[in-house]
Amino acid sequence: MRKSILLWGVCLLAHAYAYAQIESLQSDEIDTDHPFTILMGASSPVNGPMTAHHPETNVRYNGNIKNSLLHGNWQSWFGNDVAFEKGSMVKGIPTGEWKVWYPDGTLRFVRTYSADKFQRVKQELKRRHPKMPGFPISDLYAKDRNSALTRLRSSYSFRNSGINNKYNPIFKDCLHHGQYINYFEDGRLKDSGYYQNGLRHGVWFETVEAGTAIETGAYKHGQRSGTWKIMNAQRKLIALIHYKNGKASWQKNY
Incomplete structure (x- = not known):
């Protein structure tokens, strides 16, 4: 014993x-075969709305582009017209609350981002003075550059979403700031907490x-x-x- x-x-x-x-x-x-991956090419608008449909004619995604970057509200749907993801972008960077659902409509992920803080952190990483107070993630960058930069990528937040049901967001760069939640498929809480300026902070x-x-x-x-x-x-x-x-x-x- x-x-x-x-x-x-x-x-x-x-x-x-x-x-x-x-x-x-x-x-x-x-998952590189994400069903809602957007391929920006010569046929994509530089500015204006961007919409696509599933073969069944249901709307697949609906967003807006500004200077060739996703900007403004974004939403996409599964083929059965159930919401898949919803959030807002600023010049290609997510900001505010971002939600993702399972195919049956059960909430799967909740993330909170800040496009403004992302830009401020990126600028600080370029011009950080060791004697000036700054973001804690900048201190991490000074000790472990790769570790800090990993936390500014969308894949960092969704790496444990499940091998057979992975989620690949439409954005690559981001900064977490606010509530973070994961749910099981049956609706039970899986993980919850808060980020502050890109790092986990609090209970x-x-x-x-x-x-x-x-x-x-x-x-x-x-x-x-x-x-x-x-x-x-x-x-x-x-x-x-x-x-x-x-x-x-x-x-x-x-």
Whole structure:
């Protein structure tokens, strides 16, 4: 019995350490055959509305282009006329709330972006002075350039959307700022939390290991901070892990 508990504790600690490493290094998986990919070409308008239809004549997507970039409200639909995604763009960058649905109409993803902060961060990364206060993501950029830039790509936010049902957004660059939610196909909450200026910040709820475990705790500027609770699928507490500067410092198993 003691060996089993010890082994479980070691596994949890290994998971905690691995999470700190994988959080910024995990590769993204994106479906290049996304049904709503827009191919901008010579026939695309430089300015004006952009609309397409499914073979059944139902509207496929509806948006607007300004200076060859998506700009303004955007919405797309499945072939059965059920909403697929909805949001707003500013010069090709998403801003405000972005929603994605499952084919049966169940809400799948909620993301919140800021086009204004994206531009400000990009400018700061180019001209950052080490003695001037700035965005925390700029500090990350100084330590790990690739890790910071990964967080400014849309694929970072949707990398765990499922191998057989991946979501490929119509935009490549973005900055998360605000609410973040994932739902299971049956409508149950999967993950929720907030981003601040491109990094996770505040209290988060995360489902891991195909729903077999739940983790909840706080992030501070993209790093896990303080005490996190680890629960099984029945919401029974199985461990507490304390984080300092994103790394697990101690653990108690139950």
